[in-house]
Amino acid sequence: MKKAKHGGNIYEIAQRLSIKKEEIIDFSANINPLGVPKSFKKALVENMDVIENYPDPEYNTLIEDIATYHGLEKEYITVGNGATEVIFSMISNLKPKKSLILAPTFLEYERALLRSGSYVNYYYLKEENNFQVDEQFLEAIDEKLDLVVICNPNNPTSQLIGREEMTKILECCKKKNINLMIDEAFTDFVDDPNSVSMMPFIKDYDNLYIIKALTKFYALAGLRIGYGITVNVNLLEKIKDHKEPWTINSYAAMAGMVLKDKDYIKESRAWILSERAYFYDALKKIDKIKVYKPASNYILFQLLNEKKDIREALLQKKILIRSCNNYKNLDPSFYRIAIKNREQNEKFINAFKEVLYEG
Template sequence: MLEVYGHGGDLETAAVKYGRKLDEFTDFSSNINPLGPPPGLIEGLMAELGSIVRYPDPGHRGFKTKLADRLNLDEDWLSIGNGAAETMALLLLAIQPKTVGIVVPCFSEYAALAAQFGASIESVTGSADHQFHADPLEMEQLIRRSDLVFLGQPNNPNGVQYCIQLVRRFADVAEREGTYLVVDEAFIDFIEPEARATLLPEIGKYPRLILVRSMTKFYAIPGLRLGYGVAHPELIRKISGKQVTWSVNQLALTAGELAITSGKEYEQATMSLIAKERQYLLGELNKLGCRTWPGEANFLLVRLPFGWTAGRMQDALGQRGILVRSCAMYPGLEAGDIRVAVKSRQDNEQLLHHLGGVLQGEA
């Protein structure tokens, strides 16, 4: 198993296991924009390397100002974090929930963070035949018996959104029950703006709602770690009060400023590429006898043909220099489930070629 630390993208573990250099893998196990960072971002970072002799701004003011303008919010509605995961951790530290609710399958960090902070975990399971969505009535019950609930939107590892009517319904129930609702929108930027089912425009109605977003996936800067939360200022103050000073480094903040001012062409090119290549991958994977779910993000959940386990396929592809994410350990999924990122046509064809070869027994 490559997920030694519970996540994809672990090239170091793969390099040791398969005897290859880091740059000899095509990594479908992490979901990063295949276009790479926006034009000019790396050059901009190079020009700012001299800033590492100074402490980063503990108030994240330059990036926060630009982000607030981009989202049409006041700055006190924003919390900047060392990746989206830090925002989630700070929220748990600030709220100290006794019970955390999750909908499985989901991002493993929800349960891991809950356990780290001593909370018990309640869960409901989404059905494969219903896009792994939770039954709305079961979701409402989960909210009632939890202090805080995580909801992936779109969900990882299947990439499907709940409709806005359901998200609004869940947020309304959370407000009535005094439960915090954490909507993880780490991959929502890959969806066309008019199709995003987000409560961002209505955030002022929900004091117990927090939206968590990532800058690292869409803008292809996972090595720098940058994310943010959007919530009522009172909740933002609680989160910020638990944050370690200088947890977000200066290069990450600079990258954030450069990213959100990079222009619409890069963003539109990304969304168009992902939509086109996701549909291509869906069709070709189905031809190979795999079951797929029509997600909306930059990855696909794939169920391998009968008799194949995720571990066996991961190992066979790893030896060929292709990395995929095993989902066999996700509660609510099966032993033959993997997740693959949506990448460029050339990379996607490489994945399909090697996956097909493994399934057909080629050496």
């Protein structure tokens, strides 16, 4: 199994360019530019001493906060060192023999599935369909599958499956006795998260597993905290039995409080709604690229009729973007960029035009 390359490696770039990592504007990782909620920062500073003790091995406070936020019972929740740990622990305990994932999609599903010995089928999303999941996807869900994994909105395409479509997929999986894992790491960034999230279906479908991250919307990527929800309590017990203790540290164990920060959530929603429209419109005006309309806080685009390595060219301007060349079903002409604040987005547009038209 190979190491997967992700966005956000500002350390490697800073070293290579002999600059400070703070000088780089990182468009390669999809993190809320509002940064860590102030209420949480304050709590961290005031409670620095919590690291003197082991965290609660049951993570009761954290799980209670998550349960309250979703209006669900505590026993349906498992927490992890980022959504990544939850994806790996759920998959390794589900032990699927045969699985289906999208292509392209977040790289860690494939790694987790291969590590667990699963055979992996791919549903190749069509460029002419803007990489959206179409009706034919239902036909790809055959009885021999044990698990279907869907990222919604999908990474790196920023395309969304609406609730109606997702319900059909869930029903289809249920009928065929297949588990469905939906990664909602980015659902909080869509126009109307409540009408997209499949959380309201969790109690009625024991084949449904939802993954959530606090690392993206609450800008806690370095803290590492995520969770998973399912009514399959047998699986959650197995996870507990097999899992290493204390993978979530005492600071991360406090992070459930961010879910109560209504001002931060409101401010973040206002930012994403306005910046997504602004950034998408500005990019659409650039004739050398095809931009895919984003549903999340990142944008996929393709460089048209150009052989330039624009990632490298932008790096010379201290701007880091995500090349999509290691995603299945995308070629090196595809790139993904995060939506950041207005000043940074404007800087990107100006630098990008320079690279495309002057370089």
